[in-house]
Amino acid sequence: DTGVSQDPRHKITKRGQNVTFRCDPISEHNRLYWYRQTLGQGPEFLTYFQNEAQLEKSRLLSDRFSAERPKGSFSTLEIQRTEQGDSAMYLCASSLRDRLSNTGELFFGEGSRLTVL
Amino acid sequence: AQTVTQSQPEMSVQEAETVTLSCTYDTSESNYYLFWYKQPPSRQMILVIRQEAYKQQNATENRFSVNFQKAAKSFSLKISDSQLGDTAMYFCAFMPNSGYALNFGKGTSLLVTP
Numbered sequence: 001d002t003g004v005s006q007d008p009r010h011k012i013t014k015r016g017q018n019v020t021f022r023c024d025p026i027s028e029h030n031r032l033y034w035y036r037q038t039l040g041q042g043p044e045f046l047t048y049f050q051n052e053a054q055l056e057k058s059r060l061l062s063d064r065f066s067a068e069r070p071k072g073s074f075s076t077l078e079i080q081r082t083e084q085g086d087s088a089m090y091l092c093a094s095s096l097r098d099r100l101s102n103t104g105e106l107f108f109g110e111g112s113r114l115t116v117l
Numbered sequence: 118a119q120t121v122t123q124s125q126p127e128m129s130v131q132e133a134e135t136v137t138l139s140c141t142y143d144t145s146e147s148n149y150y151l152f153w154y155k156q157p158p159s160r161q162m163i164l165v166i167r168q169e170a171y172k173q174q175n176a177t178e179n180r181f182s183v184n185f186q187k188a189a190k191s192f193s194l195k196i197s198d199s200q201l202g203d204t205a206m207y208f209c210a211f212m213p214n215s216g217y218a219l220n221f222g223k224g225t226s227l228l229v230t231p
Contacts, residue, residue: 004161033218042121042208042221043162056217091162105152106219108162 004109006092012115013082020078021112025094032075033106034067035091036060043091049075082116089113119144121211123222130199131230137184138194138225140209148214151185151192156206156224165207168192170214199229 005024013019025032030051035043046065047057051072061067064082069075079086090113093106120143130136142151153165168176168185175183180200184193196203206226210219 031217040223042210042223043219045218045220048217050217105164105167107164108154110161 004092004094004107006109006112008112009110010113010115012117014117015084016081018078018080019082019114020076021090023075023077023092023109025074025092026107029094029096029107030072031095031097032069033093033095034075034077035093037089037091037111079114082114084116087114087116119146119211119213119220121209121220121222123209123225125225126223127226127228129228129230130196132199132201134199135195135197136199136227138196138207138227140192140194140222142190142192142209142211144190144211144213146213146215150212150214152210152212152219153181153183153194154208154210156208158205162208166194201229201231203227204229
């Protein structure tokens with residue numbers, strides 16, 4: 001396993017279009033996170049999954065955003081009716097947290113950069 | 118709510134010198150983790166070092182060490198013998214032991230010059 005992978009790496013779209021990003025976490029990791037990062041800022045938490053259950057969503061995640069993690073494996077983040085303010089890097093991360101492993105460390109992918117024209 | 122503050126947007130250091138990046142945080146939690154992550158230009162974020170709040174001993178990883186002052190809620194990163202490959206954005210992050218997600222600071226851009 002080579003780590004967290006994200007696809008596509010770059011996406012340019014016109015305002016109003018829908019886009020979908022995919023994240024494949026490290027295979028044994030039970031937690032998966034989506035973050036958004038804009039230029040010059042730290043990553044901001046959007047949502048996270050424990051296995052297939054979406055347990056928390058940030059207020060940053062408007063109704064136009066939806067995330068899924070079917071079967072607790074890969075995850076998708078869809079943005080509907082994109083706006084120019086959605087332009088950002090979308091980062092996926094995964095972690096393993098159970099009775100034996102509680103380091104709190106997140107492993108990040110390289111991100112999917114979205115540009116909305 | 119927890120907040121993480123990095124007061125140095127940019128720093129520069131010469132190769133082989135030592136540099137310290139500062140971070141403060143605000144929380145009412147007693148058990149938590151603190152992290153420094155490195156994000157090289159156009160590359161993924163990787164963990165540099167982590168500290169459990171219940172441990173008094175400061176964490177070290179080769180050339181990287183932290184100065185953790187729990188009462189002052191301060192968590193600085195010292196990079197010794199700086200190398201050109203250390204050029205990156207450095208983010209301080211906080212996670213409560215009872216929590217699930219990292220809260221990041223705004224980052225410090227470090228440039229290592231020859």
